[in-house]
Amino acid sequence: MVDKQRKGAIITGLVLAAAAIGIYLTVVLKFFVV
Amino acid sequence: MSHATHAHDHHHDGQTHDHHGPPAGFTRWMYTTNHKDIGTMYLWFSFFMFLTGGTMALLIRAELFQPGLQLLDPQFFNSLTTVHGLVMVFGAIMPAFVGFANWLIPMQVGAADMAFPRMNNWSFWLLIPAGLLLISSFFVPGGAIASGWTLYPPLIIQQGISVDLSILAVHILGASSIMGSINIVTTILNMRAPGMTLMKMPLFVWTWLITAYLLIAVMPVLAGAVTMLLTDRHFGTSFFNAAGGGDPTMFLHIFWFFGHPEVYIMILPAFGIVSQIIPAFARKPLFGYASMVYATASIAILSFIVWGHHMFTVGMPAAGNLFFMYATILIAVPTGVKIFNWISTMWRGEMTFETPMLFSIGFICLFTIGGFSGRVLAIAPVDITLHNTYYVVAHFHYVLVSGALFAIFAGIYFWLPKWSGKMYSEAMGKAHFWLSMIGFNIAFFPHHFLGLAGMPRRIPDYALQFTEWNAVSTVGAFIFGFSQVFFLYIVISTIRGGRSAEQKPWEGADSLEWTHLPTPVPYHTFETAPVVR
Numbered sequence: 001m002v003d004k005q006r007k008g009a010i011i012t013g014l015v016l017a018a019a020a021i022g023i024y025l026t027v028v029l030k031f032f033v034v
Numbered sequence: 035m036s037h038a039t040h041a042h043d044h045h046h047d048g049q050t051h052d053h054h055g056p057p058a059g060f061t062r063w064m065y066t067t068n069h070k071d072i073g074t075m076y077l078w079f080s081f082f083m084f085l086t087g088g089t090m091a092l093l094i095r096a097e098l099f100q101p102g103l104q105l106l107d108p109q110f111f112n113s114l115t116t117v118h119g120l121v122m123v124f125g126a127i128m129p130a131f132v133g134f135a136n137w138l139i140p141m142q143v144g145a146a147d148m149a150f151p152r153m154n155n156w157s158f159w160l161l162i163p164a165g166l167l168l169i170s171s172f173f174v175p176g177g178a179i180a181s182g183w184t185l186y187p188p189l190i191i192q193q194g195i196s197v198d199l200s201i202l203a204v205h206i207l208g209a210s211s212i213m214g215s216i217n218i219v220t221t222i223l224n225m226r227a228p229g230m231t232l233m234k235m236p237l238f239v240w241t242w243l244i245t246a247y248l249l250i251a252v253m254p255v256l257a258g259a260v261t262m263l264l265t266d267r268h269f270g271t272s273f274f275n276a277a278g279g280g281d282p283t284m285f286l287h288i289f290w291f292f293g294h295p296e297v298y299i300m301i302l303p304a305f306g307i308v309s310q311i312i313p314a315f316a317r318k319p320l321f322g323y324a325s326m327v328y329a330t331a332s333i334a335i336l337s338f339i340v341w342g343h344h345m346f347t348v349g350m351p352a353a354g355n356l357f358f359m360y361a362t363i364l365i366a367v368p369t370g371v372k373i374f375n376w377i378s379t380m381w382r383g384e385m386t387f388e389t390p391m392l393f394s395i396g397f398i399c400l401f402t403i404g405g406f407s408g409r410v411l412a413i414a415p416v417d418i419t420l421h422n423t424y425y426v427v428a429h430f431h432y433v434l435v436s437g438a439l440f441a442i443f444a445g446i447y448f449w450l451p452k453w454s455g456k457m458y459s460e461a462m463g464k465a466h467f468w469l470s471m472i473g474f475n476i477a478f479f480p481h482h483f484l485g486l487a488g489m490p491r492r493i494p495d496y497a498l499q500f501t502e503w504n505a506v507s508t509v510g511a512f513i514f515g516f517s518q519v520f521f522l523y524i525v526i527s528t529i530r531g532g533r534s535a536e537q538k539p540w541e542g543a544d545s546l547e548w549t550h551l552p553t554p555v556p557y558h559t560f561e562t563a564p565v566v567r
Contacts, residue, residue, distance in 0.1 A: 009149040009224040016216040020254050027258030027288065031273055 067151030076133030083125030090118040095511040111494035112180035119183030131303040141547040144227025149220035160210040167203035171196035187274040187282045201260045208253045215246035229566035236545040241306030256292040290341035298337045304441030308394045314542040315391035316383025322375040329368035346417045355414040362412035389463030393444035404432030425485025431478045455554025456532030469517035476510025
């Protein structure tokens with residue numbers, strides 16, 4: 001149970017962090033590249 | 035709301051395992067990974083910043099007591115309005131709600147702590163350098179940032195080093211918020227007790243889940259915008275600099291794509307707090323729980339398509355103005371659902387009016403006034419007249435002070451007995467409420483009149499016809515300001531010498547922290563998850 005919970009938490013955290021970094025890079029790179 | 039039973043037969047199993055308490059001294063706070071310690075630090079930090087920003091507000095109001103320049107240099111006045119806004123938004127209101135989230139979410143979902151306790155510690159301690167950068171910018175050459183909290187170019191591109199300090203502070207605060215939000219979403223999605231389905235969660239947890247998603251979506255957008263400001267200032271780019279072919283209006287679009295969801299980031303947790311307090315004192319379950327959840331989600335979704343209402347005057351096409359106008363007016367629907375549900379919860383309830391309830395009812399009345407003036411400003415042709423007047427100042431202070439801040443006060447009075455084990459003085463709490471209520475309205479209601487009469491915002495001097503209401507407003511601001519020092523006294527005297535609180539001092543409170551945990555809550559809670567029916 002705890003291992004499953006930990007795995008779920010790590011995956012959720014990584015997905016959310018990737019989303020945040022992705023949004024930041026989308027905003028900045030869109031303007032730098034154009 | 036949910037009812038829970040314990041995983042084992044003996045009472046409070048998993049809640050009283052104080053086999054190791056907090057370490058003593060400074061290291062307790064420096065290295066803590068305990069959600070309660072971190073929540074406490076967030077709340078104290080936000081209160082310190084609230085007093086700092088409040089002092090700036092009183093300096094502003096003192097200057098505006100009468101026309102002419104009395105006390106402050108105009109450049110310094112501009113710095114005060116700017117840093118007041120930044121400090122209150124990023125240093126006071128947001129960290130206060132994160133403090134509530136830290137304290138309450140693990141207890142309300144039946145988890146032992148937040149999902150990432152070390153990151154939680156880091157999220158808090160990032161706030162300190164950010165706060166210092168913001169405030170210390172007053173002491174650099176050129177004075178503190180003076181562009182307004184919205185950081186608009188081209189003004190911001192021209193100012194001195196304090197802008198760089200502030201940009202760095204905003205970056206750090208954004209990183210802190212994103213990490214805090216990741217922690218909150220992960221905790222809620224992965225660490226709920228068995229049986230605690232999403233639709234059994236207390237409303238406060240729901241509102242924070244949605245708020246955290248908003249933060250993760252828009253904080254990086256702000257970070258992107260201020261990064262581009264930084265490169266415009268120092269690395270030869272011209273994103274927002276018209277002299278180099280850039281477009282200052284583009285910054286407004288990017289900023290408000292962040293800024294409008296930010297407004298809801300500051301009010302949705304307030305909705306959550308009020309949604310927990312009103313049923314407790316009406317002694318009835320919350321009316322329309324599911325519709326409250328859907329309304330919160332609707333507000334969050336709509337918040338992404340209304341940013342243009344902050345910039346009706348920049349020359350968007352009429353179709354654009356109309357789109358943003360109608361989309362903004364649409365938000366009245368889910369917000370109305372919420373206000374209807376709170377009133378229906380109170381309807382025929384066995385109400386009592388302790389301090390948390392008073393602040394919650396004050397919240398509903400005054401937030402609704404702020405909502406109404408929001409409807410007025412949402413109408414594009416009206417906004418063209420009222421833009422940048424004191425009417426706007428009245429509107430957002432009704433939403434953020436008597437909205438977000440009153441809910442924070444309500445929440446502090448509601449949960450302080452659970453957190454500290456001590457009961458505040460009801461007489462002093464009520465005095466604080468009435469002083470705040472009266473002081474706030476004297477301070478900010480005249481701003482409607484001033485705005486309608488055409489007084490522009492962010493000016494240290496004004497035409498003579500605005501004198502009387504400005505004097506009244508300043509008196510109200512000082513009543514409101516000093517009543518918050520009284521609040522500080524109430525909190526400290528409660529923690530140090532209040533009478534002991536019962537496990538459940540509020541008859542109608544029914545979330546896990548009241549029904550399953552002793553008062554004061556032990557350092558470690560729910561090491562064994564409760565089973566929720």
